[in-house]
Amino acid sequence: MNALRQAEIVCDGDKDLMLLGVKANGAIKGRLLAMNLQQRFRNASETNTEITYTFPLPFGAVLMGVDVELNGKQLKGEVTARGTARARYEEAISEGNSSIMLERNADHSYTLELGNLMAREECSITVRYAQVLQLDHGQIRLMLPTTIAPRYGNPITQGGLQPHQTTVTDITAEYPFDISLTLYGDLAKANVASPSHKTGYHPNGEELIVRLAQRGSLDRDFILTISELQNQSSAISCLDASVEGQTALMANFSPNFGDSAAKPVSAKILVDCSGSMGGDSIAAARSAVHRIVVGLEPADKFSLSRFGSTVEHRSRGMWGGTAQAKTSAKRWIDSVDANLGGTEMAGALTSTIAISHGGQSDILLITDGEIQGIDEVINVAKQSGHRVFVVAIGASPAEAHLRRLAAATGGACDFVANSEEDWEPTMIRMFSRMRTSRASNMRVEWPESIDVKWSQKIPGFAFANDSLNVCAFIQSQDIEATTGVVRLWGCLDDSGSEVILAEAEVAVVESTVNTLARVAAYAQYAETSQSRKLQGISGELSKSQELAVQYQLVTDETNFILVHERDASEKALEMPDAHKVPQMMPAGWGGTGSVQYSRKQDDVKFSIHACVTESSVRFSNKAAAPDYGSMATPSVWRTNRTSAAAKVDALSSGGMDDFQIPAFLRKQADDGPSYGRRNAPDDAGITPAEFSDWLNAHSAAKWPMSFNALRDLGLGLAICEWLELEVGQGRDEAAVVRAFIAVVLGFKYSSGTGIRKAVQTIKGAIQPEKQSAVAPELTAAIRVGLQGVQASRWPDAVVNFPGVQLA
Amino acid sequence: MSNPNQHTLNELCVLADLPVRTVRYYVQNGLVDKPHGETRAARYGARQLEQVLLIKKWTAAGVSLDRIRELLHGEEAPVPARVRKAGSVEVWSHLHVTDGLEVAIEPGRAQLSPEQVRAFTRGVMALYASITDATAPE
Numbered sequence: 001m002n003a004l005r006q007a008e009i010v011c012d013g014d015k016d017l018m019l020l021g022v023k024a025n026g027a028i029k030g031r032l033l034a035m036n037l038q039q040r041f042r043n044a045s046e047t048n049t050e051i052t053y054t055f056p057l058p059f060g061a062v063l064m065g066v067d068v069e070l071n072g073k074q075l076k077g078e079v080t081a082r083g084t085a086r087a088r089y090e091e092a093i094s095e096g097n098s099s100i101m102l103e104r105n106a107d108h109s110y111t112l113e114l115g116n117l118m119a120r121e122e123c124s125i126t127v128r129y130a131q132v133l134q135l136d137h138g139q140i141r142l143m144l145p146t147t148i149a150p151r152y153g154n155p156i157t158q159g160g161l162q163p164h165q166t167t168v169t170d171i172t173a174e175y176p177f178d179i180s181l182t183l184y185g186d187l188a189k190a191n192v193a194s195p196s197h198k199t200g201y202h203p204n205g206e207e208l209i210v211r212l213a214q215r216g217s218l219d220r221d222f223i224l225t226i227s228e229l230q231n232q233s234s235a236i237s238c239l240d241a242s243v244e245g246q247t248a249l250m251a252n253f254s255p256n257f258g259d260s261a262a263k264p265v266s267a268k269i270l271v272d273c274s275g276s277m278g279g280d281s282i283a284a285a286r287s288a289v290h291r292i293v294v295g296l297e298p299a300d301k302f303s304l305s306r307f308g309s310t311v312e313h314r315s316r317g318m319w320g321g322t323a324q325a326k327t328s329a330k331r332w333i334d335s336v337d338a339n340l341g342g343t344e345m346a347g348a349l350t351s352t353i354a355i356s357h358g359g360q361s362d363i364l365l366i367t368d369g370e371i372q373g374i375d376e377v378i379n380v381a382k383q384s385g386h387r388v389f390v391v392a393i394g395a396s397p398a399e400a401h402l403r404r405l406a407a408a409t410g411g412a413c414d415f416v417a418n419s420e421e422d423w424e425p426t427m428i429r430m431f432s433r434m435r436t437s438r439a440s441n442m443r444v445e446w447p448e449s450i451d452v453k454w455s456q457k458i459p460g461f462a463f464a465n466d467s468l469n470v471c472a473f474i475q476s477q478d479i480e481a482t483t484g485v486v487r488l489w490g491c492l493d494d495s496g497s498e499v500i501l502a503e504a505e506v507a508v509v510e511s512t513v514n515t516l517a518r519v520a521a522y523a524q525y526a527e528t529s530q531s532r533k534l535q536g537i538s539g540e541l542s543k544s545q546e547l548a549v550q551y552q553l554v555t556d557e558t559n560f561i562l563v564h565e566r567d568a569s570e571k572a573l574e575m576p577d578a579h580k581v582p583q584m585m586p587a588g589w590g591g592t593g594s595v596q597y598s599r600k601q602d603d604v605k606f607s608i609h610a611c612v613t614e615s616s617v618r619f620s621n622k623a624a625a626p627d628y629g630s631m632a633t634p635s636v637w638r639t640n641r642t643s644a645a646a647k648v649d650a651l652s653s654g655g656m657d658d659f660q661i662p663a664f665l666r667k668q669a670d671d672g673p674s675y676g677r678r679n680a681p682d683d684a685g686i687t688p689a690e691f692s693d694w695l696n697a698h699s700a701a702k703w704p705m706s707f708n709a710l711r712d713l714g715l716g717l718a719i720c721e722w723l724e725l726e727v728g729q730g731r732d733e734a735a736v737v738r739a740f741i742a743v744v745l746g747f748k749y750s751s752g753t754g755i756r757k758a759v760q761t762i763k764g765a766i767q768p769e770k771q772s773a774v775a776p777e778l779t780a781a782i783r784v785g786l787q788g789v790q791a792s793r794w795p796d797a798v799v800n801f802p803g804v805q806l807a
Numbered sequence: 808m809s810n811p812n813q814h815t816l817n818e819l820c821v822l823a824d825l826p827v828r829t830v831r832y833y834v835q836n837g838l839v840d841k842p843h844g845e846t847r848a849a850r851y852g853a854r855q856l857e858q859v860l861l862i863k864k865w866t867a868a869g870v871s872l873d874r875i876r877e878l879l880h881g882e883e884a885p886v887p888a889r890v891r892k893a894g895s896v897e898v899w900s901h902l903h904v905t906d907g908l909e910v911a912i913e914p915g916r917a918q919l920s921p922e923q924v925r926a927f928t929r930g931v932m933a934l935y936a937s938i939t940d941a942t943a944p945e
Contacts, residue, residue: 050835090816090827090831093831094846094847154871162832163832163833163872164832571846573845573846574845575834575835575841575842575846575849576835577835578832578836
């Protein structure tokens with residue numbers, strides 16, 4: 001039904017693009033990033049236009065300000081209550097003036113509205129933000145998202161966006177992107193790399209400047225990893241320029257739990273196989289599951305599922321981390337593809353949560369997170385009591401969505417770019433979080449000399465070596481008096497006593513732009529606003545809104561607004577035309593090209609005009625001729641038709657026609673039972689009786705000789721893997737299959753009656769089956785495994801292989 | 808309410824209980840008819856109110872704005888492609904550009920003349936050559 005659009009991609013190549021490019025310029029000092037993001041626009045049309053641009057910022061970014069330059073003139077705006085800003089904006093547009101507004105959306109993206117930009121006018125907007133970087137396991141991963149990928153779901157009803165805030169993606173859109181970052185202090189001496197872009201590193205005294213080494217565009221997140229850092233706690237304080245006699249303080253704790261014992265993992269692995277995961281992403285997901293499976297130990301438990309529009313479980317229950325289960329899991333992941341359509345994540349989580357696990361289990365979700373209805377997913381996950389650990393994949397995953405999901409459930413989120421070759425650290429971090437104890441019931445002990453006015457609530461839990469930031473405002477006239485040691489206390493999961501997890505000496509710093517105080521104020525805003533939402537309190541001008549206006553922070557309740565009054569002769573006379581800046585297609589999204597190649601190549605440049613000149617044409621008739629020779633038939637396409645053809649061959653080669661069998665019986669024999677290969681992982685396949693019937697209806701020469709042939713015959717995956725991995729370890733494949741057939745035939749099951757039995761009798765009479773020798777110990781082993789078998793079903797232990805029962 | 812064209816944008820929004828920005832977006836995108844008069848003198852009538860209310864109802868039901876635009880403009884649902892008769896033969900030409908890149912053409916259905924197919928093929932080959940020449944590894 002096309003009335004419900006799931007994700008929109010347009011191809012509108014001949015339309016003029018009005019975003020000229022984005023340039024980022026940032027500095028990292030300590031754990032604080034200050035970034036300037038310059039976006040340049042030009043009204044390429046002949047009429048006054050309203051440009052709307054929805055763009056992402058990193059999760060946790062605090063918007064510090066917006067600088068506007070219109071036609072070379074610097075303009076100043078301010079942050080006010082959302083309602084007031086909207087009214088001023090609409091008033092300016094209706095009066096024919098220009099206005100610029102920046103708003104934070106429900107999905108944590110931002111929408112810039114540039115109203116009444118006259119024909120051919122240019123405007124430059126610089127968005128300034130600050131971000132506290134997380135130091136996890138000795139590594140800082142800086143991410144700058146550049147584009148919003150098409151998302152599954154309805155952006156208005158599920159995503160909570162207003163119509164003008166929704167995004168469209170244009171496969172032909174291209175915007176230049178450039179970035180320059182300066183690293184100070186210990187960061188400049190660390191191991192710095194970018195898994196997303198080719199970058200150049202330029203030492204400058206004590207600093208390190210990182211720049212792009214090739215032309216970039218807004219089609220993939222910029223990622224910079226700074227590793228081999230000391231897991232050190234730190235704390236800084238700085239006078240608050242907005243409130244007299246107040247000082248802001250921020251502590252970055254790196255909790256250390258000492259040597260706590262590693263616990264067995266119980267993980268339900270859920271892989272996103274929706275269309276958007278096609279190409280690079282699904283390859284990365286396969287790689288992730290491989291590494292997860294390799295890291296499992298015998299005491300661990302795991303299950304495997306994948307989802308798209310529907311959810312498919314590989315196992316009925318949890319498997320043990322045995323060698324057999326791991327081999328089976330690796331095979332499964334190699335066979336999965338991004339072919340399950342939409343992204344019904346909430347339904348998939350509900351179904352995965354329902355897998356019986358006994359005790360505490362975690363969900364390990366591998367996804368790009370490109371959905372609109374994340375709130376529903378978060379609710380489902382929270383209520384289940386499962387922690388959700390997320391491995392986020394793709395050139396531009398939905399960071400805010402996935403971080404919120406992980407944080408709300410007490411899990412963690414880690415990112416891997418498609419082009420990233422070094423997966424090991426990410427997986428080691430993930431497992432370390434899942435295996436080791438968490439700290440809970442935490443509290444901060446501030447130095448006694450400090451009078452704390454407000455301090456940030458500490459999250460309910462912390463993982464070892466993952467940083468934990470706490471902000472506070474303190475009453476102090478004298479900045480020098482704010483020194484001392486800040487301590488983080490907490491209890492480990494397996495012990496009741498309180499211990500010191502981390503401590504740091506407060507260092508005094510100076511700031512001209514009041515960054516630290518505003519970051520702290522943003523944390524205070526978020527806390528106040530959250531508690532207001534939970535308590536359902538609403539008011540004209542809430543306390544949180546007052547705080548946001550005081551510190552000039554763009555939040556859910558406040559917007560940046562600027563009105564530029566034009567001369568009477570310059571005013572617009574009509575409502576502006578709308579231009580929504582289309583998003584660039586994320587690199588490799590849904591299989592549209594592969595980023596592996598773009599890293600090996602220089603810029604792609606081409607001109608459509610240059611292509612059609614006769615001189616540059618290289619074309620051979622041969623190339624146009626269809627070539628079917630290389631088309632291999634995938635095994636999943638094997639149908640009954642091929643086995644029917646095989647049977648015709650069998651009849652001629654087996655010399656069946658030499659015997660005078662009545663015609664009606666021969667026809668029956670030819671049509672004997674025929675079953676297709678079962679591809680659903682949890683399909684038990686044909687029953688023992690059906691298998692016996694097939695064997696009886698065919699000459700021994702046609703009996704399967706390999707595990708794969710058994711599968712082609714219609715036997716379930718679990719049974720074949722049980723034979724291969726449990727019984728067949730270190731034994732000859734053909735011998736195992738022969739022994740299995742002998743055992744099953746020995747049961748003398750049959751689902752057929754009358755004519756089929758007559759055929760068997762006649763066949764038996766005219767062509768005695770040649771029984772090949774089978775090893776008695778092998779048949780004995782198979783018989784033991786098949787204990788409890790019935791004509792209509794295989795025993796549970798075999799059907800559930802490699803289930804926990806066998807672990 | 809004697810004059811049918813008497814509401815300002817703000818009044819229209821109050822009547823429809825929708826934000827000004829949303830209604831303006833509908834007007835800009837051709838979902839709601841343009842007002843009479845310029846900037847502040849713009850006035851909206853009963854027809855526009857009706858359109859806004861209809862869009863509000865459909866949006867709440869999860870219908871996309873593109874589909875709403877089609878419905879408002881009285882466009883028919885696209886006629887589904889005729890189901891090809893079993894046994895009918897269709898010949899597709901596969902233009903093999905390079906390993907892993909193929910363009911499938913059925914000129915009858917694409918309604919292309921042999922000359923056009925030839926020009927298309929030339930264009931595709933030339934385009935491929937031009938982008939790969941520019942991106943050849945050093």
